[in-house]
Amino acid sequence: MQDFSWHCPYCDRSATITSSNFSGKFHVVDKNSKDEKIALHTSLITCPNSDCKEYTISAQLFLWRWLGNDWGPEGEPLLKWSLKPQSESKQFPDYIPQAITSDYEEACLIRDLSPKASATLSRRCLQGMIRDFFNVKEKTLFHEINAIKEKVDPLTWDAIDAVRSIGNIGAHMEKDINLIIDVDSNEAGLLIGLIESLIQDWYVARFERQQRLQTIVGVAEKKKAEKSQ
Ligand SMILES: [Zn+2]
Incomplete structure (x- = not known):
């Protein structure tokens, strides 16, 4: 081999x-x-x-x-x-809201078995992330995505925009997220990939940044305390 x-x-x-x-x-x-x-x-x-x-x-x-x-x-x-493992889902840390990770894991699990059910869960997951992370709530996922355009970095925006412009995923963004649409497993996989990347860019990056800053504050306070002794 x-x-x-x-x-x-x-x-x-x-x-x-x-x-x-x-x-x-x-x-x-x-x-x-x-x-x-x-x-x-x-x-x-x-x-x-x-x-x-x-x-x-x-x-x-x-x-x-x-x-x-x-x-x-x-x-x-x-x-x-x-x-x-039964699906290719990544293991994300506990500080990510459970509603988001469970929709994500289920979307991975049924991706090949039922791409349209997987894509429906992914869209719900994407909406949950946008609402939770940016505190945005609009009529449709399409409007919610537009509402965060100025808040995300241009590369992230390009990725979101590229995925929503794909065939049926894009055509139905303006409709209810629970509407089941016909997609193939590759398209369902693209949505999963986008969610993985956004969890990383939003939740994991925010957590790691907080950890780093807390460490700096902690060290600075220790130094200050030592000086004043
Ligand atoms: Zn290993």
């Missing part, structure tokens, strides 16, 4: 995976199914970081076809499953 780079969902670090950390196998089935020959590929990756060593398991279903010189998987997988 060829080495490849990979990101561990458990310790959130990147690593290069070689044959000593990877196992993958095809289970080929030829039992008169409507798709003729099919193959289930299962794979396991162990995180090489010595203080992690967690492992992930995933499976993909392929059509098994004659490829000219040998039998093999044809095209993109028909289905794919993340078995461990």
